[in-house]
Amino acid sequence: MSSALKHIQTENAPKAIGPYSQAIVANGLVYTAGQIPFDPATMQIVGEGDIKAQTRQAIKNLSAVLTAANASLSSVVKTTVFLKNMNDFNDMNSIYSELFGDARPARSAVEVARLPRDVLVEIECVAVVSNH
Template sequence: MSNTTTHSSLNIVSTLNAPSAIGPYSQAIKAGDLVFCSGCIPLDPNGTLIEGGVEQQTEQALKNLKAVVEASGSELGKVVKTTVFLKSMNDFVAVNGIYARFFGDHKPARSAVEVARLPKDVLVEIECIASLK
C-alpha cells in the first residue's frame, strides 16, 4: 500500500452538482493556473445512469463537466482542451451537434476517439483541461 498523499500545491475539486467519482480518483484537480477534470459520464448527480441514446448521454456528460469546471472556479469559456471518448465513431455527428450547442462560440482544442468500452457501458465520456486565470 502506498502512503502517497496529495501534494500541498494541488487542490482537489469536488461538487455535489455532478456524480461522485466511481473509483479512486477526484472529479478534478487544480494545479497552478489549470484545472484537470476527470472524464464525465452520463450519470445524474445521484449516480443514476441517464436513459436514452447518445444525445441524452452527451447532454448529461456535458452538464456534469460544466458543474465540475464551475466548482473549480473556472467557466466553460476557459476550457482549453477536451477529449471525447465514444463507444462508436458512428455517433460523432450527433455528439458534435450537442457539443457545439453546449460550447457556443467557444471552440476548445479537442480530440475525439472511439474506445472499446467505457465505464458502466455508457456511450460517451468527456474530460477537459481549463484555465483558472
C-alpha cells in the same frame, strides 16, 4: 501530495466511483476526470442508448465540476471525447457545439472499446481557472 494541488469535489456532478478526484487544480489550470452521463442525484445513466442525451448530461456534469473549480465551459482549452461508436460523432458533435457555443477548445475524439457502465460517451477537459 503537494499542497499546490487542490482537489475538487461537488455534489452537482457524479461522485467519483473509484480512487480519483472529480478534478485537480494545479498552476492555474483545472484537469477534470472524465464525465459520463450519470444523474448526480441518483448515480444512474441518463438517456440510455441516446447519444445526444448522454452527451448533454456528460457536459452538464463537466460544467458542474468546472464551476466548483472556479472555471467554466468558456475557459476550456482542451477536451477529449471518448465514444463507444464513432458513428455517433455527428450527433455528439451537434450537442457539443450547442453547449460549448463560441468557445472552441482544442479537441480529440476517439472511439474506445468500452466505457464505464457501457455508456456511449465520456468527456474530460483542461480549463483555465479564474482568479476571481
